[in-house]
Amino acid sequence: MKEAGPAGDAIRERQGWMRTLAMASGQELEAAWKAWTPRPTVEAVRGPEEGLVMVRSRIDAAGARFNLGEATVTRATMRLHGGPLTTDVVGSAYVLGSDREHARLAAIFDGLLTDKDQRPRVMAEVIEPLQSAQDERDAASRIDARSTLVDFFTVAREHE
Template sequence: MRTLAQASARQLADAWGAWEAPPEIEAIRGPEAGLVMVRGRVGAGGDRFNLGEATVTRATVRLHGGPLAAATVGSAYVLGTDFEHAWFAAAFDGLLADEKLRAQVLNDVLAPLERGQASHDDVRHAEARSTKVDFFTVAREHV
């Protein structure tokens, strides 16, 4: 679900368009946008506190027909208000629920998305590491 939630709506729409004989999608709930409270913990394990609110979009769909052996249900929550993103994430979640299609979805859809996200994360981590300051060295220079 993390991979589907972090993928773009365009990536998921393209993956769905490339799917051979996609099943029918029926809306059960949404997509609909709302707010959730983001909570944190003092010192990562202490008292809880409300950090703020985040906008999320959720969708629940039923998939039937096509290559599915039986109807399946998929659901997704994504940050932001992109209804199409939540819709396709829920659809792929429903495909993952089908035992026959699970391996195909993992190999054909999720693996390429994970590789792309890992590559993007590596670039961002390298940029962050390049701004690292060694405060011990800075303090020793002023002594």
């Protein structure tokens, strides 16, 4: 069941920026972090560390679940304090693959996004540019996939 109201909105907003951070490349996050000033002090709470998760799927929307296979993920939890922050914040991230620096930087930006004073700046300088770049890549991918579409002529269509 999905959350309704302000709590649900906050969850969806965080899911959006976490998706953007997870889908960005490690190089994009590294460039954004290098440009970030002033930087808070960063301490690792957990990780970054790699592990496996079981990927589950369904035959269709209502079908029985089955184990599709395993995927490598990297997680990190970072505590940030000082610099532009007035209070300590904690950020967490899980990213597909084994790029530890990517997970660490995603957790750092997640922490900055949890600070109400820093959120507008992070959204404008990091999340929105990353989302625009991802939208462009997705559009190019859709165009590429569409170019391989085969429209099978069927007997049933012949009589329509």
